[in-house]
Amino acid sequence: MENVKMSVLVATDLSSGSENALRAASLHARRSDSKLVVLHCLEAAAEGVALKDFVSHSEEILASAKRDALVELERTYQDAVAEELRPSEVDFGVELKFAGVGVLEALSAESFELVVLGPTGAGTLSGMLFGSTAEEVVRESTVPVLVVPPDAHTEAIGSIVAPVDLSECSRASLRHAVELAQLHDARLDIVHHYVAPYGGLLKLDSEPAPESLERLEAERREALEAFVAEVDLSGVDHRLKLWRSSVTNSSPAESIVEVARDDEADLIVMGTHGRRGFKRLFLGSTAFKVLRHAPCQVMVVRAQK
Structure with a gap:
């Protein structure tokens, strides 16, 4: 370690x-x-x-x-x-x-x-x-x-959620989450959110056929496994989780917060590009939504240039 x-x-x-x-x-x-x-x-x-x-x-x-x-x-x-x-x-x-x-x-x-x-x-x-x-x-x-929210659990870190979007930015935050899991002997849930396709402009709420969803899930799991394979997870109790949503009923931030609640997580570790001005859209739309609504501590790891 x-x-x-x-x-x-x-x-x-x-x-x-x-x-x-x-x-x-x-x-x-x-x-x-x-x-x-x-x-x-x-x-x-x-x-x-x-x-x-x-x-x-x-x-x-x-x-x-x-x-x-x-x-x-x-x-x-x-x-x-x-x-x-x-x-x-x-x-x-x-x-x-x-x-x-x-x-x-x-x-x-x-x-x-x-x-x-x-x-x-x-x-x-x-x-x-x-x-x-x-x-x-x-x-x-x-x-x-x-x-750190005022009512978050701070006595110990036993469960960590690490959301990844398969970018280099999230790979860096995942490595940081792994180090923290090793340090605190915590379980690590690696979560990847993806959006299911829809049937057209007039069918935003409709889902594709079950076989299409199964194929998509298999593809996303394979991509997640390949992504995680490049990170040393030796000695870390970890799970890979896929979180699917439709175009209209969820966002990455909502999925991250829901997984953290379901897992009773003590910490979320996520990456951000840390961009300024108009280019802060990613930070504003994802990382800050998680910060505002998370039931636990949130660690934001900025991507290094």
């Missing part, structure tokens, strides 16, 4: 909603025997915030605010994560920056292999993902991003 070493960064706004992210980050760092860095960004003192336009912050005031925030950060972590569940090395940091900027700058300044995020304030995971820190980090990060 390849040894997976992770330097884990977790960002928190000190709210109760982000406590689950602290626990999840601690689990990953502890299992990989890695350092955990806990970051809080004090946005009220960030450059450009309206407060700074009206109140003259001296260096002493800013330094005092940073010290107070650091004390609160350490207390929040200690309250959220039991001592026996913490990794051996935990560092704390406070930055006077907007959260997205602070996280991305931290990632560029130090070698991390994972960043962990939770919802902000009292908002839901779905609500936090539009124009938020999470969206910015998922879109821009060059390392995997783990997004």
Whole structure:
């Protein structure tokens, strides 16, 4: 088994909603025997915030605010994560920056292999993902991003779902899922979603004949097996799953979420091209739909150029 070493960064706004992210980050760092860095960004003192336009912050005031925030950060972590569940090395940091900027700058300044995020304030995971820190980090990060719902199971990773579309992007995320399955001794379900053809423009709800569906399923299974054969699954308890839908009744994101619910999965690991602007359509239509509706933690692995 390849040894997976992770330097884990977790960002928190000190709210109760982000406590689950602290626990999840601690689990990953502890299992990989890695350092955990806990970051809080004090946005009220960030450059450009309206407060700074009206109140003259001296260096002493800013330094005092940073010290107070650091004390609160350490207390929040200690309250959220039991001592026996913490990794051996935990560092704390406070930055006077907007959260997205602070996280991305931290990632560029130090070698991390994972960043962990939770919802902000009292908002839901779905609500936090539009124009938020999470969206910015998922879109821009060059390392995997783990997004943790406030009610997700974080005590252990026993079941992982890895959706694949047979692209090189999903092969990279599958390899990452395999490493995590080895690290956590978890079962891995490799899921491929495909769409059944339909009978024409006037018959969108009709399915082809059973023999056509059987032939299509055999073809997709053969393609999936060939795709997975190029990934070393030694020692991993895994299953291959095909998920068929029609043009009108399902999407890849819905299929991924449904499989995760059926399997009572603890983690979904999926890839994204991480494209920007208009070309973000893939991220917006698939990865972010999964992030918004998944019943468990979701790790997004960005394709490397």
